[in-house]
Amino acid sequence: MTAQDYNFAYLDEQTKRMIRRAILKGIAVPGYQVPFASREMPMPYGWGTGGVQVTAACLTPDDTLKVIDQGADDTTNAVSIRKFFQRTAGVAVTEATDQASIIQTRHRIPEAPLTEGQILVYQVPIPEPLRFLEPRETETRKMHELEEYGLMHVKLYEDIARHGTIATSYAYPVKVEGRYVMDPSPIPKFDNPKLSDSPAIQLFGAGREQRIYALPPYTQVVSLDFDDHPFVASKADHDCDLCGAGTSYLDEVITDDQGGRMFVCSDTDFCRARREAGHVGRLGTPAPSLEAAQ
Amino acid sequence: MTAPLRTLTAETDRPLLQVQGLTKSYGARIGCAHISFDLFPGEVMGIVGESGSGKSTLLSCLAGHMAPDTGRVIFDTGTGPVDTVTMAEAERRRMARTDWAFVHQNPRDGLRMGVSAGGNVGERLMAIGARHYGEIRATATDWLARVEIAADRIDDRPRAFSGGMQQRLQIARNLVTGPRLVFMDEPTGGLDVSVQARLLDLLRGLVREMGLSVIIVTHDLAVVRLLADRLMVMKGGHVVEQGLTDQVLDDPQHAYTQLLVSSVLQV
Ligand SMILES: Nc1ncnc2c1ncn2[C@@H]1O[C@H](COP(=O)(O)OP(=O)(O)OP(=O)(O)O)[C@@H](O)[C@H]1O
Ligand SMILES: [Mg+2]
Numbered sequence: 001m002t003a004q005d006y007n008f009a010y011l012d013e014q015t016k017r018m019i020r021r022a023i024l025k026g027i028a029v030p031g032y033q034v035p036f037a038s039r040e041m042p043m044p045y046g047w048g049t050g051g052v053q054v055t056a057a058c059l060t061p062d063d064t065l066k067v068i069d070q071g072a073d074d075t076t077n078a079v080s081i082r083k084f085f086q087r088t089a090g091v092a093v094t095e096a097t098d099q100a101s102i103i104q105t106r107h108r109i110p111e112a113p114l115t116e117g118q119i120l121v122y123q124v125p126i127p128e129p130l131r132f133l134e135p136r137e138t139e140t141r142k143m144h145e146l147e148e149y150g151l152m153h154v155k156l157y158e159d160i161a162r163h164g165t166i167a168t169s170y171a172y173p174v175k176v177e178g179r180y181v182m183d184p185s186p187i188p189k190f191d192n193p194k195l196s197d198s199p200a201i202q203l204f205g206a207g208r209e210q211r212i213y214a215l216p217p218y219t220q221v222v223s224l225d226f227d228d229h230p231f232v233a234s235k236a237d238h239d240c241d242l243c244g245a246g247t248s249y250l251d252e253v254i255t256d257d258q259g260g261r262m263f264v265c266s267d268t269d270f271c272r273a274r275r276e277a278g279h280v281g282r283l284g285t286p287a288p289s290l291e292a293a294q
Numbered sequence: 295m296t297a298p299l300r301t302l303t304a305e306t307d308r309p310l311l312q313v314q315g316l317t318k319s320y321g322a323r324i325g326c327a328h329i330s331f332d333l334f335p336g337e338v339m340g341i342v343g344e345s346g347s348g349k350s351t352l353l354s355c356l357a358g359h360m361a362p363d364t365g366r367v368i369f370d371t372g373t374g375p376v377d378t379v380t381m382a383e384a385e386r387r388r389m390a391r392t393d394w395a396f397v398h399q400n401p402r403d404g405l406r407m408g409v410s411a412g413g414n415v416g417e418r419l420m421a422i423g424a425r426h427y428g429e430i431r432a433t434a435t436d437w438l439a440r441v442e443i444a445a446d447r448i449d450d451r452p453r454a455f456s457g458g459m460q461q462r463l464q465i466a467r468n469l470v471t472g473p474r475l476v477f478m479d480e481p482t483g484g485l486d487v488s489v490q491a492r493l494l495d496l497l498r499g500l501v502r503e504m505g506l507s508v509i510i511v512t513h514d515l516a517v518v519r520l521l522a523d524r525l526m527v528m529k530g531g532h533v534v535e536q537g538l539t540d541q542v543l544d545d546p547q548h549a550y551t552q553l554l555v556s557s558v559l560q561v
Contacts, residue, residue, distance in 0.1 A: 133406065146384045150391075150421025154406075154413050157420065160427055161410055161449050226427040 009056040010088040015039055019057035019212070023203055026214030031176030032144070033127050038210040048081060048106055049207030051123035055104045058119055058203070059085065064092040066100035071108040071249070071266035078106075095269050107170075109191040111248045111270035114200035116217065122185040124206035127213065129173045129183040149181045152224055166229055174221045181224070182213060189223065190235045190249045196221035238263040243274035244281040308370055310335045310475060310507050311356070316365030318355050324531035325351035329365070331526065331536065335474070338501060338508040340522030340539065342515060342554070348531040349511040350479055356509060357396050357477045358386045369393075369475070391421050395468035399480035401460035404467070405452045411438060411463055412448040418471045437466040441496060458489035462496065469500060478510040482517055494520050515555065519543060527551045 007013065022036035041049040059065070065085055069078040073095040081104060082093050094100050097112040106123040114120060130140040133151050143149065152173050159166045172189035176182050184195055185204060195202065195215065202215040215221065225231040236250045241262040248270055250263040262283055265271035275284060309332035318325040326348035333339050341349050354360040356367055358378055367378045371393065378386055390396070398404035405414055415434040416424070424430050435445050441462035443455075452460050461481060468476065481497070482490040498521060501508055512518060518525055518539060526536040527548065535548040546552045 133409065146387060148387065148421065150417055153420040153425070154409060154417050157416055157427065157430065158410060158413050161412055161431075227425050228428050 006088040008061070008089055009059045009085065010041075011039065011053065011056045015053075016057045019053055022212040023054065023057065023214060026203070026212050027201070027216045029180075030215055030219050031180030031182040031213060033211040033213045035210055036212050038207045041207065042084075043080070045208040046125065047077060048104070048123035050205030050209075050212070051104050051106070051121050051207075052081060052084070052205075053207060054121045054203050054205035054212060055081075055085065055102060056089075058102055058121070059089050059091060061089070061091065063101045064094050064099055065089075066094050066097065066103045066269075067105075068103065068108060068110070068267075068269075069106045070251070071110075071270075072268045074268065096273070097267075097269055107186050107188075108249070108266060109187055109194045111245075111265070111267040112273075114194075114198055116199040118200040120198075120200050120202045122187075122202065122204045124183070124185045124204045124211070125208075126171075127183055127204065127206040127209050127211040129171075129181050144180060147179070149175075152181050153226070156224060156226065156229075160226070160229055166225065166231070169234070172231075173224050175224060176215065177220050178222075182221075184221075188235075188249055189231070190233045192221070192223045192231070193233050236263055239281060240265045240271060240274075241281045242284040243271045243279045244284070245271070245274055245279070307334050308375075309333060309368075310337075310370050311509075312366070312368040312375070313356065314366045314368070316352070316355055316362050316367065318351050318360065318362045324348070326355070326528070326531045329533055331533075333475075333507055333509065335507055336505045337524065338506075338510065338522045340518035340525045341509065341511045341528060342513060342518055342525065343528030344513065344554075347528040349513075349528055351531075352528070353477055353479050353509065353511050357394065358390060359396075391418050392471055393474050395471075395473040395476045397461075397464055397468055397476065397478040397481045399483045401452065401457070401464045404464040405460060407452050410449045410451055411443065411455070414452065414463060414467045415470050418467065422471060433470060437470050438463075440500070441466040442492075456489075457485055458493060461485065461493055465497070465500070469504065469506075472504065474507060476506050476508045478508060480512055481510065482512070482514065490517075497521060515543065527554065 019036055022034045026034045039053060041052055043049060067078045067082040069075040072078060085091055086093055097110040102119045102121065104121040128140055130143055130151055132155055134140050156166050159168055169189050170186040171183050172192055174182050174184055174192060174195060184192060197218050199217050201217055204213045223231040236252060238250055239246045240248060240250060242264050245265055248265045248267060251266045253262050253264055255262055311333040313329055313331050316329040317327045329352055343349055355362040362379060368375045369378050412431060412434040415437050416430040419430050419433060435448060438445060438448060443459060443462060452463060455463060482493055485493065494517060510521060522539045525539045525542045527534050529550050535542060535551045542551060543555055546555050
């Protein structure tokens with residue numbers, strides 16, 4: 001098949017219009033889950049069909065796209081989505097956060113600060129933060145409508161009762177502009193502070209659940225907590241073993257069967273840029289070659 | 295057995311709840327019809343009647359779980375009497391988790407089975423803005439003790455509790471915010487006799503201590519005898535007799551009540 005077989009960015013223009021309307025509504029009501037008619041995409045649910053549809057509706061031929069999965073540009077999921085849009089939209093792609101105009105992500109917010117004009121598109125498996133304790137959709141909608149969010153704190157209470165501390169470390173619930181409680185998708189809670197007051201537009205797409213929600217630039221986003229158990233944006237207490245960064249979110253990598261392990265930045269682009277700039281971690285090699293950077 | 299509660303029914307009090315001409319039908323079938331009564335602060339009103347007589351329908355309409363076809367349910371809020379049928383839903387739901395409480399017959403309907411006992415009791419506190427974990431937990435511990443659940447069960451889920459414990463947990467969960475009006479639908483149904491007696495005793499104590507106003511639905515006249523100041527007898531959706539509990543039970547006027555008393559009260 002060739003690019004001519006597809007409409008620009010795969011979806012037909014009517015569908016994109018419908019999705020753009022949902023996005024605009026989402027931006028107008030930050031944190032509110034807007035229903036939309038999710039389309040069949042040429043990939044299974046759970047592979048970012050919601051994010052892909054949002055990205056498709058936002059892309060223009062001049063855009064530069066970056067796709068990450070758990071912070072990495074080179075995982076199967078990220079590579080296949082990037083290729084999909086190269087083929088169906090012919091847009092430029094990049095791994096550099098500061099070069100991208102649209103970034104589709106699963107499970108991370110890039111370490112490099114985002115800027116005005118950028119769009120960050122999140123893939124969302126379960127958009128409803130209240131689902132865990134209240135399975136009835138009619139009831140959760142009513143709770144959002146009437147701002148009845150006590151249940152969200154019951155979840156955090158249960159966490160502390162069981163683990164001594166708020167153990168929720170992914171998909172940590174937030175309140176948007178003092179109004180809607182929102183699931184930020186399964187990003188680590190380390191990333192939660194970056195949701196707030198961001199210059200970029202943040203869009204969330206849930207394909208299977210047919211919901212889109214959004215944070216316009218400079219939206220206030222607060223992580224829920226208790227007075228005596230305040231929210232902490234925690235990360236592994238290490239520096240990156242490759243680039244030495246002390247403030248980035250780390251993945252733990254098992255290196256052998258003798259218990260050997262290392263910690264590396266989950267944001268591969270951030271790590272690469274630091275190493276290129278001469279930073280070296282505990283196990284890193286100084287001055288990485290240019291091929292490695294490509 | 296001690297005498298039923300007789301509290302605060304002085305004529306000078308304003309009614310806490312005024313029910314006027316309440317009717318609810320399910321299509322052509324009558325749920326309950328033309329119900330009117332006043333409930334005064336601190337009063338316990340029993341509603342008895344055979345299966346299908348409209349007790350649950352009436353209670354659901356009173357508690358705002360169901361909209362009546364006609365009629366008014368006027369509740370004396372802190373700021374004055376308000377018709378809860380026509381009030382905004384947000385307001386009604388807020389009242390349902392502050393001023394009101396509802397104890398279901400089946401604890402599964404009134405508890406979150408996937409949440410610990412402490413979380414179940416703490417939910418209403420968090421719903422009205424409590425944000426201090428330590429304080430929520432302390433209050434929950436205190437309330438578990440008041441319903442005779444050991445403090446070391448606070449992190450267990452209701453599944454791990456007996457039926458009687460679940461029902462006591464449901465009561466604690468409802469009373470923790472100090473409601474003024476409690477609706478109960480067969481709170482002792484489905485429990486065996488000795489467990490029932492203990493629960494009734496506990497309820498009596500709490501009602502007295504907290505000065506609660508209660509509307510309790512039951513088909514068990516022994517429950518009514520023990521708890522209720524006043525009694526309403528329903529049949530076919532209508533109230534056929536009402537009055538002070540002792541009067542109605544000892545000197546029933548309506549033929550149906552006579553039948554009810556003679557057949558059931560021999561326990
Ligand atoms: N959802 C419903 N749809 C149709 N009819 C109903 C519904 N709920 C109750 N009814 C009918 O309304 C009447 C009153 O029912 P209700 O449940 O209020 O009785 P009850 O006194 O609570 O009975 P029980 O002691 O068995 O709980 C009955 O005839 C019943 O069949
Ligand atoms: Mg009933």
